[in-house]
Amino acid sequence: MNSSPQKFEDLSSTGNSGDGESLTVEQAIANLESADLGLRFYAAWWLGRFRISETAAVTGLIKALEDEADRTPEGGYPLRRNAARALGKLGDRQAVSPLIACLDCSDFYVREAAAQSLEMLGDPVCVPVLINLLQVGLQGEQLISKQPDLSQPYEAILEALGTLRANEFTHLVKPFLEHPIELVQYAAARAMYQLTQEPVYGERLVQALAGEKLQLRRAVLADLGAIGYLPAADAIAETLAENSLKLISLKGLLEHQVNHTVTSTLSDGAMKVMNLMDSLL
Amino acid sequence: MNNSDLAQILIRAVEEADSSDRLLDAVQELAAAGIEESVPTLIAALGYNNPGAAVAAVDGLIAIGEAAVPSLLELIDDYNYSARAWAIRALAGIGDVRALDTLLEAAKTDFSLSVRRAAARGLGTLRWHQLPPDKVESVQTQVLEALLLISQDPEWVVRYAAVTSLETLAIAIATTLPDQASRITNQLQQILDKDADLGVRTRVKFAQQKIQQPQHQEVFAPKIKLEDADVSEVPYRGGGRR
Numbered sequence: 001m002n003s004s005p006q007k008f009e010d011l012s013s014t015g016n017s018g019d020g021e022s023l024t025v026e027q028a029i030a031n032l033e034s035a036d037l038g039l040r041f042y043a044a045w046w047l048g049r050f051r052i053s054e055t056a057a058v059t060g061l062i063k064a065l066e067d068e069a070d071r072t073p074e075g076g077y078p079l080r081r082n083a084a085r086a087l088g089k090l091g092d093r094q095a096v097s098p099l100i101a102c103l104d105c106s107d108f109y110v111r112e113a114a115a116q117s118l119e120m121l122g123d124p125v126c127v128p129v130l131i132n133l134l135q136v137g138l139q140g141e142q143l144i145s146k147q148p149d150l151s152q153p154y155e156a157i158l159e160a161l162g163t164l165r166a167n168e169f170t171h172l173v174k175p176f177l178e179h180p181i182e183l184v185q186y187a188a189a190r191a192m193y194q195l196t197q198e199p200v201y202g203e204r205l206v207q208a209l210a211g212e213k214l215q216l217r218r219a220v221l222a223d224l225g226a227i228g229y230l231p232a233a234d235a236i237a238e239t240l241a242e243n244s245l246k247l248i249s250l251k252g253l254l255e256h257q258v259n260h261t262v263t264s265t266l267s268d269g270a271m272k273v274m275n276l277m278d279s280l281l
Numbered sequence: 282m283n284n285s286d287l288a289q290i291l292i293r294a295v296e297e298a299d300s301s302d303r304l305l306d307a308v309q310e311l312a313a314a315g316i317e318e319s320v321p322t323l324i325a326a327l328g329y330n331n332p333g334a335a336v337a338a339v340d341g342l343i344a345i346g347e348a349a350v351p352s353l354l355e356l357i358d359d360y361n362y363s364a365r366a367w368a369i370r371a372l373a374g375i376g377d378v379r380a381l382d383t384l385l386e387a388a389k390t391d392f393s394l395s396v397r398r399a400a401a402r403g404l405g406t407l408r409w410h411q412l413p414p415d416k417v418e419s420v421q422t423q424v425l426e427a428l429l430l431i432s433q434d435p436e437w438v439v440r441y442a443a444v445t446s447l448e449t450l451a452i453a454i455a456t457t458l459p460d461q462a463s464r465i466t467n468q469l470q471q472i473l474d475k476d477a478d479l480g481v482r483t484r485v486k487f488a489q490q491k492i493q494q495p496q497h498q499e500v501f502a503p504k505i506k507l508e509d510a511d512v513s514e515v516p517y518r519g520g521g522r523r
Contacts, residue, residue: 040411048384070424071473228290240305240332240333240336241332242332242395243395244334244394244395244438247438247441248438251437251480254479254480254483255479255480255483258479258483259479264486266483266486266487266490270483270487271487274484274487277484278442280399280439281370281373281399281401281402281438281442281445
């Protein structure tokens with residue numbers, strides 16, 4: 001990923017985002033069934049992008065998870081991928097079961113999108129199926145010997161298991177700390193911290209902030225923001241990455257502080273984080 | 282060796298850096314020297330798409346201060362908006378009132394959220410004492426109007442930056458425009474009640490807390506040295522954030 005910081009800005013809503021404006025909600029929903037595969041693909045993305053959570057949109061996207069018309073030369077399912085991604089953003093629990101079914105799809109990217117969206121929807125009913133997928137990479141409680149194993153979207157699966165608090169499966173998450181792919185290691189550390197609250201896993205991510213590669217540091221910023229690991233605050237502010245990403249990461253810490261403080265007074269941690277954020281504006 | 286020779290050596294090191302780490306080191310050394318001649322090179326470093334080097338260059342430009350302002354103002358028209366955001370940050374750190382129009386324009390209309398964010402922050406770090414006394418009220422009113430508008434930006438981080446500036450402005454106008462102060466407190470309360478973003482709402486609470494503290498009489502004193510805890514109440518001066 002060689003994107004400039006502004007790539008991240010393009011994902012934000014500024015209310016005038018180019019051609020998206022030319023679609024209406026009705027049109028986008030209708031386009032999911034268009035004869036033009038390009039229009040279908042775009043409509044699925046658009047409905048997620050603008051958080052169109054109407055029943056007809058959800059129903060149309062769930063139907064698109066079984067699409068057979070749109071195929072890549074390698075056998076991938078572009079429309080299913082976009083539909084799965086969109087359903088995570090719409091927050092409708094009806095999508096949980098159909099997304100669980102997508103974890104069986106032959107297309108890696110459909111499985112990845114489904115895991116990410118199941119994490120967003122936050123319903124732990126999908127945990128056993130995610131665990132089945134995770135175990136593809138394990139022999140008992142060790143990584144399978146053929147490495148690097150890229151057969152499953154482990155990063156997305158691990159992050160989902162952490163967010164969904166799949167505490168009884170910690171022993172199956174832990175081996176992935178040793179995975180040869182750094183992003184998978186980080187996802188495992190992130191999940192381990194969420195499952196155990198042990199600082200050693202947060203510290204592992206803090207160490208990764210000092211790594212060589214910008215794209216990995218960016219990923220770790222997102223992980224630390226997601227787990228709200230307060231002791232990382234200074235390291236986040238100091239790491240070599242775009243301020244936009246540091247601010248988002250620190251905001252994750254700040255919100256975690258606020259959500260875990262009983263009183264309405266600001267904690268010292270919250271104030272510390274805000275002073276750091278101010279300095280990065 | 283005099284400053285000029287030293288500057289030439291350090292500038293050459295930046296120009297000859299052949300890796301992002303070397304560039305970072307060279308820019309850091311040049312910035313640390315704080316020599317006025319290095320301004321063009323430091324400004325160029327804002328556009329290298331190397332966040333570490335850009336942060337170091339911003340720190341260096343802030344340390345050089347007023348002498349860097351004219352060149353920075355010229356750069357704002359540049360096509361490279363990532364460099365523009367860094368330049369706005371440097372101007373915000375310097376706090377020079379010559380940047381006022383540029384900051385107002387950028388905060389209200391720039392399409393890049395990192396530019397709007399940095400400009401919104403800069404509006405709160407202006408050094409009012411640079412203005413002729415008869416201008417202070419009208420300029421503060423202008424900045425107040427702008428911040429009330431910017432605090433409704435669609436982007437959370439721009440609203441967050443506007444809140445930090447409404448905070449410093451509230452403290453500044455307590456003595457100059459006390460009858461305007463309620464406009465800020467009302468707006469902050471509005472944001473606290475209505476903003477969708479928890480981070481922004483939390484920053485409002487922090488601002489309200491700081492506005493209510495009595496020890497804010499020194500806003501007009503140039504370059505006051507405050508404790509770290511109060512660091513957000515003075516113009517940001519780099520502080521070596523990486």
